[in-house]
Amino acid sequence: ATLDDVKARGELICGVNPGLTGFAAPDASGNWSGFDISLCRAIAGAVFGDGNKVRFVPTTSETRFTALASGEVDVLVRNSTWTFSRDADLGLDFAGVNYYDGQGFMVHQDLGVTSAKELDGATICIQTGTTTELNLADYFAVNGMSYTPVAVQSNAEGEQQYLAGACDAYTTDASGLAATRAAFATPADHIILPEIISKEPLGPATRQGDSQWNDIVRWTLNALVAAEEYGVTSANIEELSASSQNPEVRRLLGTEGTLGEMLGLDADWAANAISVGGNYGEIFAATIGEQTPIGLARGLNAQWTQGGLLYAPPFR
């Protein structure tokens, strides 16, 4: 089982995107950071109680699923869209959604386009090996429009092509668009069109056939979400685990019940996961939130209580 392998190895191997600003990128000294990275660290925290016992393996969009299926990585947190065929056919299981995204378009302001419907005949930059290709083809076919795809190999290249004017529009997940635009010299010259042409639930995936491990990943994610809902933060977690009276919080933090044992982990697994980088909200704010250069609003990724889609099943 994966959990045993991970424990025996003493570290978690997490497949990530080697360069998506805000989500996953190494800095000058090779330290990884970002939204996806934080989830990996949280999982490592849940398993080992130490968020640093994790190794990040860069995967390309083409090699990612193979890397997972062949056991090269334990968990894939690489802005991968959860789709039916991937879940059913590719030998992997998604463990939830850590970011609700949708495919959008970014265009130059001076193009004078305000809606994706006006993109007939446009040249569009698109990353190969992703669901966006299929979405784009479908969207233009449905709307009876034509386009010229310019395939690019990575986000960095997509950006470059788009900025240099090699394409009229750049399409990728809206979060990626925002992150990309934020880093432009003059972000105001570019607009992200209002149409979101697909649902892109991005989530971590594990190998098929290991439901225990899938559960660990799934519930680590849920724990982060639930922690935000219950107001558990990295700042108050110690205090809460000592003194909280809320039974759900107590179960979550392992001061009550045997949830950890059911997963094959320590009782304070969730507490460990949360204390690595904080709850979902904290992670979001620190990596891609409005205070960061990426500047993403919570939008769909707000708690269900706030009109978003984040809804952690009960810890019981």
Next chain:
Amino acid sequence: MSDTHAQTVPFVRDTMLSEAPPPAGQAGAVRWLRENLFAGWLNTVLTVLGLVAVFFLLRGLLPWFLHGVWNAQTLGECRQIIAERWGPDATGACWAVIRDRWTQFLFGFYPSELYWRPVLALVLLFVALAPVLFPAVPRRLTLFSLLYPFVGFWLLWGGSIWQPVMVLLGFVLGYGAWRLLRDRAPLLAPFAGVVVALLWWLVLCGPLRDLFASILPIGLESVRSDRFGGFVLSLTIGVAAITLSLPMGIALALARRSDMFLIKTLSVCFIEFIRGVPLITLLFTASLLLNYFLPPGTNFDIILRVIIMVTLFAAAYIAEVVRGGLAALPRGQYEAADALGLNYMQAQRLIVLPQALKISIPGIVSTFIGLFKDTTLVIFVGLLDPLKGITDAVRASTDWKGIYWEPYIFVGTIFFLFCFGMSRYSMHLERRLKREHR
């Protein structure tokens, strides 16, 4: 001299003429220009075209180079400085990114306090190569050359010293077994050597390593593969693949020249297959398929897998180079060895290979150059090669987003220096060999 009948008028010069300078216009700069640049209208046209091309290239590139900025923290700052100094429309290079990140291009994410290790490994590499590079070096140094792969491995990856030592011991034991049996059962001996070594590696190596490691924990801080990147990665893959592929290439070349049909066919098929497919498909095999081909549950480092595939790739090319060297040996050498009673192995080892390999060195160097350049392709299986991997990583940082030319130029220059130097060296070798072989 007169026009009269020569037979009747013998001629003897009484005063020798001394050397005179050539007539004006036939010497000096004028002549040089006329001969080298403006000989005939075609040459004149070519010269003018060449000058125009150089002019436009320089006009386009020179300002950009001259306006380069070395001190800045971000690309934005660079642009600002250029705009301030040279006017708002000026373009200029932002070399600051190199200044900021050059260690990353060279070492990837190798821990900075351990940079001395790859550097030392590189220096030792040259020491290990010395017996090949300089014929005058004492032969005893070849022992170090044989040890180098283990030393290099240990320096780069670190960890307990017992790992490489135990693996090395396998070779030693295998060799010992061979030596022991050589005289008694000459044909069984190599087989026994292989078996002993394999048994050692598979059964005893691991436990003994752990045992020794617990008794005498000597070791370097271990560095994981995912920290490898940049030129350290390129060189590691290139050097490892060439070294490992040498024995295999030699075996393949010998097999291809063998008169045993099956062996020849197998070798030809392998070589032609490898040479017929692009390296990139082999790299995809390393990253996508190798796990299918190995027993369920085996799972090892992607760098190692890439090295395996690149080794197979290089072996096919080395085999062809060595085959050329073998073919250059006159038949008489084989016959003389036979007539002296040397058996096949002895003849190959003592007579044929030393000569054939020497002839092949330039070809091997060229193969290495090609391979070294091709290591940039590992980006397509997610490794951080210096050209695109590191460059993209640098570009993913908010500071240097949007920088294109400078990293490429920097990396390109380093590649150029390496490869140009090596190709010159191989040409020099070739000339030396030609001299020695008349």
Next chain:
Amino acid sequence: METIERAVDTRHMQVGEEIAIQIRGMNKWYGQFHVLRDVNLTVHRGERIVVCGPSGSGKSTLIRCINRLEEHQAGQIIVDGTELTSDLKNIDTVRSEVGMVFQHFNLFPHLTILENCTLAPIWVRKVPKAEAEETAMHFLRKVKIPDQANKYPGQLSGGQQQRVAIARSLCMKPRIMLFDEPTSALDPEMIKEVLDTMISLAEEGMTMICVTHEMGFAQAVANRVVFMDQGQIVEQNTPTEFFNNPQSERSRMFLSQILGH
């Protein structure tokens, strides 16, 4: 050396009054290096001249100037009434009048012997192929290798190759033949065959200039020996005089070395 003895008489053959080659005050430099200094030489039709001298004295350069494989920088070279200037037509005229045989044969390895011999007549002289082949076979018979006509140069021995080279030049029906050390790349047994061929040419009255160190040949065939040193003609004389009674100090030294061997 019975052939050479047999041929001794050729050098008393009639030498015409007509001038075949006239070189006046010719100078040549390689860069700053003065290779040929004020060379004057008149060759009459039917004359056979042997050029000798120490290595590097400019012998090859001199005869290469005569068919403009090298350019001279001062003075005049008039071949058969045509002055060699940079005029391409003159050069072509001269080259088709003058045959040349090189030290290393320089046969075309991708053509058969016959093709080697017919190539220039067909493309330069515009001779019909059948006629060219006939001529070629005539000269190949003359150099005694008609049966090798369809082989390739690589399949012949050095001596045979050199004879083909001579036949190839003859096929252009030149009025003057230049030889640049034609035998020095050959094994001893082969030298004789080539010298025989050259002697039989001489017997037919061909104007020849021959750079060679074969003193036997010179004595047997030449009307005149030209001795060069340091790019200048130091001595000219009849072979008998030159070999028995060299006038200049240098010739004496040179001869003592050559004959001392």
Next chain:
Amino acid sequence: METIERAVDTRHMQVGEEIAIQIRGMNKWYGQFHVLRDVNLTVHRGERIVVCGPSGSGKSTLIRCINRLEEHQAGQIIVDGTELTSDLKNIDTVRSEVGMVFQHFNLFPHLTILENCTLAPIWVRKVPKAEAEETAMHFLRKVKIPDQANKYPGQLSGGQQQRVAIARSLCMKPRIMLFDEPTSALDPEMIKEVLDTMISLAEEGMTMICVTHEMGFAQAVANRVVFMDQGQIVEQNTPTEFFNNPQSERSRMFLSQILGH
């Protein structure tokens, strides 16, 4: 040829009764080409046999069969009591008994002279290195080039190289020596040194089979001359008989050519 005269007596030396090489009804084909036809030859210990015959008559092939550089397809070859079959052990035994000297020396250019000589003793005979070197120096002295021991073959003249080749074979202490035209690639001056060496070997009673066209050597040293043509042994005789009174038509023709030179 004073050495040869000195050596004339060797051929009256004692020839043992023991049989060194026995060839019976041996046949060999290259593809469809029948190179050796029904060859029968018995060589006694201490005998010195010269094999001669026109080019392509199969002389080289014959002696290359004797140490299995070529395989024969029918008949028997028994060397020193060991029959040459496809059994590797027999082949090894025979090869270490039989030394061979080639036309083109085939020294190993990457090894010094000394290493050339010690290589086979060390690796095949498993002689300790010091001992092998001593033996090597002994034989190098014998062929009169002990002072060249640490040079490389490329630094020696052809004659010296051939003598090294002989020494190299001798270092294996063979009981039989085969020579395949050992002097034909040498310049005339060097031929003598090599022949001298071979003669001194003969004087010591070595069994020798030598393909050569050096008739002086044959007359001086051989017990028997074997004349081959078209893959067959046409005539065997003592040298005196063979040279003065050849029996077969072909030998006569061959001799007239050889001696006519």
Next chain:
Amino acid sequence: MADAVEKPKESFRLSMLIYDTRYRSMTIQLVVFALFVAIAAWLVDNTVRNLAALGKDFDFGFLSVRAGYDIAQRLVPYTQDSTHLRALIVGLMNTLLIAVMGCALATVVGIAVGVLRLSSNWLVARLMTVYVEMFRNVPILLWILLFYTVFTEASPAPSVFRGDEGRGLLFGLFAVTNRYTAIPAIGVDNGFGSLDLGLFPVNLSLLAVVVVLAISLFVRSRLNRHAAAIQAETGRRPVTWWKSLLIVVLPLVILLWVMGVHLLVPTISGFNFTGGVNVPNSFMALWLALSLYTGAFIAEIVRAGILAVSRGQSEAAFALGLRPGRTMSLVILPQALRVIIPPLISQFLNLTKNSSLAIAVGYLDLRGTLGGITLNQTGRELECVLLMMLIYLAISLVISAVMNVYNSRVRLKER
């Protein structure tokens, strides 16, 4: 023979397997083959077990499934509704296109540079040396990326070409922009339509042009042979260049006129050029980079080939009175070509293999379709990678077969 001894029949002993040369090689081969089979079986067994563990099978059925993605450059009709097999063919055609065009340009560049490097012109020779060394000693990937960047970063947007002053190169026939290079297309008014062969349609007009061209080339070769015969007979070669020009050009012109062929000049309309063909920059960058990179190697081959013909050859030809042009065509080239062609073809092979680096610029070749998007969408990495290798292998084998035929023909001439 009288005393022919009967050889005693040797009985077979086990040791003969090793010590008898007759059996020894057999034994070794058997052992090696057994090892090979064992390793192969082990690999296959592992694969089968791994596939089973992952719940996958080995099945090429996915090739007939709808692909669902678009390909910008397609030589055969393709939509997102086509199958993966068709996507594969589109990719293969793109690979072949880049390979053929690359080889052509690389040869032209290589020959030109190789000859210029030998030129007596100091400046030109130096410049060519710089070019050759620069390209040979830097990874091809870098050149592809650099050219791509040059096209996208350093060339203007299509909109710049709007208005009068923004005309493209060569009278507005070509326009290099930062997203594509617009070149004129060929319009046919009354062509012959096209014939659908199932796999891909055949353009009959194009076919007609090819056929006419082939016929006129054939006639021209007859004319040349006739001229050669006349030369052999009379020694004078009749002047044929205008005849052969007429033979080649006239029928073609007539055919083109009948079909009403005309150039469709690209014009800017809206944001983009229309009318002509817009060649994507990924193709242009890949094409130029591959050609210039391989061209540098070819230049060295050409130079070496020419140098391999010794100076004596041209001197001998001059001495015979042959003009420099004739010397080149009759003496130097025939010899140099023998040296040049074999390594030239292996460079073609390299170029073809290097074209798989299209991945760097997102040009959808065989690797981009079959080994890229198809692999990714279907998750059939085993099938896709193996199939891709086989196709590349087949291309290489065809090219090297051609080389072998050529080599053996040249060798025959030599003997």
